[in-house]
Amino acid sequence: MTAKERFRIGAIEYAEQLNAAGDVCLAQEYFDKALTIQDDETVRALRDVAAEECFTLNNPPTEVPPTAKPPAQQPPNPTKAPTQQPTAIPTEIPTEEPTEEPTEEPTP
Numbered sequence: 110m111t112a113k114e115r116f117r118i119g120a121i122e123y124a125e126q127l128n129a130a131g132d133v134c135l136a137q138e139y140f141d142k143a144l145t146i147q148d149d150e151t152v153r154a155l156r157d158v159a160a161e162e163c164f165t166l167n168n169p170p171t172e173v174p175p176t177a178k179p180p181a182q183q184p185p186n187p188t189k190a191p192t193q194q195p196t197a198i199p200t201e202i203p204t205e206e207p208t209e210e211p212t213e214e215p216t217p
Contacts, residue, residue: 114146114147116146117143117146120140120142121139123139124137124138124140124143124155124156125155128155128159133159133162133166134163134166134167136159137159137160140153141156
């Protein structure tokens with residue numbers, strides 16, 4: 110057995126341990142190292158699973174607000190009379206009799 114083959118087997122076993130411990134991103138790296146030495150369908154499948162889990166951990170889904178339709182706008186009704194704003198009613202009661210003479214000089 111060559112040193113490369115021993116490294117490949119060790120990398121796979123270490124990657125499996127990392128994967129079992131929950132360190133999927135580092136496991137993916139070691140699966141990749143083993144695959145650079147020899148392509149293996151089983152190792153590639155393990156690497157793909159680890160890569161997907163690593164991506165999910167590093168890119169959590171964001172909440173997308175539900176799309177809401179804006180309320181339909183009513184067309185103006187030409188037959189309806191315009192509404193008048195109510196006038197303000199004074200809340201104070203006058204204490205003096207009103208006079209007809211101005212109390213201030215008019216401004217020119």
